[in-house]
Amino acid sequence: MFFASDNAGAAHPKVMQRVMDANDGYAMPYGADPIMDEVRGKIREIFEAPEAAVYLVSTGTAANVLALACLCKPWETIFCSEVAHIQEDECNAPEFYSGAKLSLVSGGDKMTADALRARIEMENTRGVHGPQRGPVSITQVTERGSLYSLEELNALTEVAKSYDLPVHLDGARFANALVALGCSAAEMTWKAGVDAVSFGGTKNGCLGVEAVVLFDPEKAWEFELRRKRGAHLFSKHRYLSAQMAGYLEGGTWLQTARAANENCAHLAKGLQQKGAEFLHPPQANMIFARFPRHLHQRLHQAGAVYYMWGCTLEGDDPDEMLAARFVCDWSITTDQINQFLSHF
Structure with a gap:
């Protein structure tokens, strides 16, 4: 019953x-191992991008911030949702690695084209005294479990391109989004106007590996220098390569994502039947739901593990509605989900 x-x-x-x-x-070390050649070729095939530069790092934060640093200059600003992963969960690493600041686009878990355009228009208006316009970063799946449709992605990138701004896709849960949308990796990235993507593995069945895919190969050398300078170039790189090779082999990455999403759908259906209220539509493998305190207390006493969201279990009112986040991975079983639901 682990949904943390x-x-x-x-x-x-x-x-x-x-x-x-x-x-x-x-x-050979530092990415010169033969497995990396296999991985590079497979990722280029998956993304239908034969010229793309492909690199591996061990964390999603490293993948995001090193890619973003290649897309912007330190006097620029990065546009992202006010609840983007790079805003909520990376301890100012984007600012540290790139030197740029973040400009938050209001509107909830997903940016809209109109809101993005309005935020872009607010910058680059003070000449040398203000930050210059920089890249747009999109979190897919969002931090609230929702998805940008292909139409929404295209609308955002069209706005970015109208200002000649590059686009980064934070894809820690890239595979979960892909199978939910039923599209190709190319359709969700470069065909939609994305310039760089972090292709996640850690949250979908790997030990600890993320790929950075740069669709402009001219960014390759800069990324290599930034990766080394940022202390993210693995010496025994073959162990990163091997993880990614196993992840991609036989479509494993799609199978695990599909399993995680199906597990989430099963949990969501059960929670709905138990009367839980959803804060956001569960579209991939993450649920935000609200139900009474006494049920949360009962579940935690039974051994369930998940995060309360903006609240605590302590309180005098057993019927107060409290929110929580539930995340399903590929390995949790239907029996475990049913066991969890049986405690309602």
């Missing part, structure tokens, strides 16, 4: 096996 996060679940056996296989003998 999808980065707390097990790694997929295919990922583990490839790591074990890679542990035999010797391999």
Whole structure:
């Protein structure tokens, strides 16, 4: 009954096996291992981008901030949702690595084209005294579990391109969004106007690996320098390569994402039947729901693990409605979900 996060679940056996296989003998360090050639080719195939620059790092924060640093200058500002992952969960790492500031686009979990345009118009109006306009960053899946449709993505990138601004896609849950939308990786990225993407693995069955895909190969050398300077170039890189190879092998990354989304749909249906109120539509593998305090207390006493959202279990009113976040990973079973629901 563990719903705290999808980065707390097990790694997929295919990922583990490839790591074990890679542990035999010797391999060149720093990404010169032969497995990385396999990974690079496979990711280019998945994204239908034969010229893309592909790199691996160990964390999603590193993937996001190094990619963003390649897209902007330190006197620019990065436009993102007010609840974007780079705003809520990365401890000012985007600012630290890029030197740029964040400009928040109001409107809730998802930016709209109109709100983005209005926020862009607010900047670059004070000449040398203010920040210059920089890249747009989109979190997909959003931090509230919702999705940008392809139409919404295209609308945002059209606004960005009208100001000649590059676009970054934060894809820690990239695969979950992809299978939910039923589109291709290319359609959700460069065909929609995205210039760089962090292609997540850690939250979807890997031990700890994320890919950065730069659709402009001219950014490759800068990324390599920034990765080294930022202390994110792995020495024994083959263990990153092996994880990603196992993740991609036979479409494992799609299978795990589909399983996580289906688990979430099953949980959402059960919560709805129990009378829970949803704060946001659960469109991938994350749910924000509200129900009475006494039910939360009962669930935690039974061993359920999940995050309360902006509140605590303590309080005098057992019927007060409290919000919580639930995240499903690929490995949780239907029986575990049903066990959780049986405590309502």
